[in-house]
Amino acid sequence: MLKNPAEKYRPFPAINLPDRRWPNNVISKPPIWMSTDLRDGNQALFEPMNAERKMRIFEMLVRIGFKHIEAGFPAASETDFGFIRQLIEENKAGDDVHIEVLTQARPELITRTMESLRGAKNAILHFYNATAPNFREIVFNQGKQGVKAIATESARQIKELAAKQPETNWTFQYSPEVFSGTELDFAKEVVDAVTEVWDANPERKVIINLPATVEMATPNVYADQIEWMHRNLKRRDGIIISLHPHNDRGTAVAAAELGVMAGADRVEGCLFGHGERTGNVDLVTLALNLYSQGVDPGLDFSQINEVARTVEYCTQLPIHPRHPYVGDLVFTAFSGSHQDAIKKGLAARKEGEIWEVPYLPIDPADVGRTYESIIRVNSQSGKGGISYLLEAEYGLALPRRLQVEFSAAVQKVTDDTGKEVSAADIYGIFEREYLTLTEPLEYVSHTLFDENGKQGVKLRIRRFGVEETLTGLGNGPIDALMHALNVPVLVRNYDEHSLGHGADARAVAYVEVAEDGVPGDIFGVGIDPNIITASFKAVIGGANRVAKRHSAADQKARFGGKLAAAK
Ligand SMILES: CC(=O)SCCNC(=O)CCNC(=O)[C@H](O)C(C)(C)COP(=O)(O)OP(=O)(O)OC[C@H]1O[C@@H](n2cnc3c(N)ncnc32)[C@H](O)[C@@H]1OP(=O)(O)O
Numbered sequence: 325m326l327k328n329p330a331e332k333y334r335p336f337p338a339i340n341l342p343d344r345r346w347p348n349n350v351i352s353k354p355p356i357w358m359s360t361d362l363r364d365g366n367q368a369l370f371e372p373m374n375a376e377r378k379m380r381i382f383e384m385l386v387r388i389g390f391k392h393i394e395a396g397f398p399a400a401s402e403t404d405f406g407f408i409r410q411l412i413e414e415n416k417a418g419d420d421v422h423i424e425v426l427t428q429a430r431p432e433l434i435t436r437t438m439e440s441l442r443g444a445k446n447a448i449l450h451f452y453n454a455t456a457p458n459f460r461e462i463v464f465n466q467g468k469q470g471v472k473a474i475a476t477e478s479a480r481q482i483k484e485l486a487a488k489q490p491e492t493n494w495t496f497q498y499s500p501e502v503f504s505g506t507e508l509d510f511a512k513e514v515v516d517a518v519t520e521v522w523d524a525n526p527e528r529k530v531i532i533n534l535p536a537t538v539e540m541a542t543p544n545v546y547a548d549q550i551e552w553m554h555r556n557l558k559r560r561d562g563i564i565i566s567l568h569p570h571n572d573r574g575t576a577v578a579a580a581e582l583g584v585m586a587g588a589d590r591v592e593g594c595l596f597g598h599g600e601r602t603g604n605v606d607l608v609t610l611a612l613n614l615y616s617q618g619v620d621p622g623l624d625f626s627q628i629n630e631v632a633r634t635v636e637y638c639t640q641l642p643i644h645p646r647h648p649y650v651g652d653l654v655f656t657a658f659s660g661s662h663q664d665a666i667k668k669g670l671a672a673r674k675e676g677e678i679w680e681v682p683y684l685p686i687d688p689a690d691v692g693r694t695y696e697s698i699i700r701v702n703s704q705s706g707k708g709g710i711s712y713l714l715e716a717e718y719g720l721a722l723p724r725r726l727q728v729e730f731s732a733a734v735q736k737v738t739d740d741t742g743k744e745v746s747a748a749d750i751y752g753i754f755e756r757e758y759l760t761l762t763e764p765l766e767y768v769s770h771t772l773f774d775e776n777g778k779q780g781v782k783l784r785i786r787r788f789g790v791e792e793t794l795t796g797l798g799n800g801p802i803d804a805l806m807h808a809l810n811v812p813v814l815v816r817n818y819d820e821h822s823l824g825h826g827a828d829a830r831a832v833a834y835v836e837v838a839e840d841g842v843p844g845d846i847f848g849v850g851i852d853p854n855i856i857t858a859s860f861k862a863v864i865g866g867a868n869r870v871a872k873r874h875s876a877a878d879q880k881a882r883f884g885g886k887l888a889a890a891k
């Protein structure tokens with residue numbers, strides 16, 4: 325890279341529009357959308373789509389709700405020509421979709437292009453020639469008048485040919501290619517001349533597409549350019565102003581949004597931003613940005629994953645995991661504080677309320693994404709995410725202090741492996757930590773009885789693998805159990821809830837226990853169809869976790885019961 329880039333590059337000059345109005349405007353309705361996936365998108369693939377892939381995209385675009393679909397450049401290849409014929413002959417566009425095609429401003433190409441559209445119900449004939457100074461000089465070797473004449477002669481030819489195909493409802497479209505690099509007064513001069521030839525009027529509107537063929541400046545500059553054209557073009561009421569931003573500077577979405585604020589009526593782009601170089605503007609992002617502001621975009625992305633998989637199949641290009649709205653990771657939070665806020669936001673939300681869940685600009689469910697993908701756990705995660713997954717996937721609503729305790733066990737695994745853990749992995753850690761401990765004590769069975777107004781329990785357990793029967797009396801079942809067990813453990817807190825419904829319902833009990841004389845409470849968890857059994861398992865599990873803090877010899881001494889007493 326150069327030490328002084330000014331030796332090679334110059335800044336884009338500001339537009340002289342001191343009374344610009346667009347910054348105060350708000351987009352309150354969607355523009356007309358035009359998908360150029362099958363043209364600009366298709367021309368920028370390693371392998372252009374074959375007819376089967378093109379048809380899949382076309383049919384999907386119709387289902388999504390596009391009414392303007394640029395389906396190819398029929399003069400360029402037999403594949404494109406044949407595809408346009410197939411769309412028309414098989415009536416794939418129905419009554420309200422306009423098939424659009426592109427051609428250069430060259431007589432033989434225009435003739436061939438018009439031929440491809442024979443019999444179409446609604447068609448948009450789109451032609452272009454570049455108007456920017458470097459194209460005038462380098463590509464066309466023409467002065468301004470010569471370049472303007474290329475446009476007007478083609479406009480005339482198109483009008484004449486269209487008159488010979490009256491069965492079609494025609495819309496004409498012109499693009500001064502590289503509008504973004506064209507002097508505004510010259511762009512206006514050419515466009516005014518073209519709309520004059522076409523006699524643009526409110527009854528017979530034409531489309532004037534103002535492409536940022538190459539994105540050369542900040543998006544506010546494009547908005548100024550659009551507002552200037554919007555305010556200065558002749559026959560404005562007979563013109564649909566269309567935008568066609570490319571993403572060279574990474575700001576195509578912003579440019580399109582500001583361009584619509586500046587007076588544009590229509591936006592051309594591709595799904596997920598396919599297209600030449602860095603791509604065309606991403607129509608999915610634009611539409612869902614509108615949706616997030618409460619404006620119906622008129623495009624249906626309620627099954628966005630399906631759209632993504634189809635586009636990936638047809639373009640043979642992957643979608644980035646961080647791509648807005650659709651990427652695998654965009655509704656995912658790994659970090660603890662994000663997970664905590666999302667979990668609380670989802671829990672606080674009531675059906676029908678305005679969406680205000682932290683960190684999530686829209687409800688993932690609205691685009692067919694599931695909540696499971698929102699929270700993922702790795703070493704950056706905290707108790708919020710871990711407990712969210714356990715609750716969402718396994719119905720376990722851990723008490724807060726248990727969340728803190730258990731997150732340390734998960735953190736240890738994520739730190740050791742450096743990897744993400746799934747909900748199933750987390751449940752596995754939970755099982756290992758709380759549900760499957762059988763040393764030194766293992767619950768076998770119990771019966772309850774009354775004795776002189778006291779609660780009695782007859783308990784069978786295995787202690788260090790040896791089965792024994794114990795009895796105890798107390799104020800309630802847990803108190804009776806503690807007397808029967810006779811281990812140095814105190815029960816501090818108790819929580820329970822049901823898991824599942826109906827015949828398969830089970831109870832889960834969370835018991836916070838302490839070891840007599842030792843600081844640091846610890847949890848035990850039990851799950852069983854019977855609520856008393858669940859709580860006994862939880863107490864015994866808690867006692868086992870207390871015991872684990874000691875050496876084998878100490879465990880025998882403290883938890884050995886009669887065995888220990890006999891020694
Ligand atoms: C910004 C965009 O994305 S525009 C769309 C671009 N897409 C495509 O080009 C894909 C389809 N195009 C093609 O397959 C080919 O270009 C074809 C088949 C249409 C034409 O091929 P060729 O006849 O070999 O011409 P090529 O495309 O190389 O163009 C060169 C000539 O066309 C002229 N030309 C290029 N664009 C235009 C235009 N929009 N209007 C008028 N003339 C043009 C050039 O000045 C050049 O003229 P010259 O031969 O007198 O120097």
Ligand SMILES: CC(C)C(=O)C(=O)O
Nearest residue numbers: 452499501502535537
């Ligand atoms: C033909 C035009 C609209 C184009 O694709 C561009 O300028 O990028």
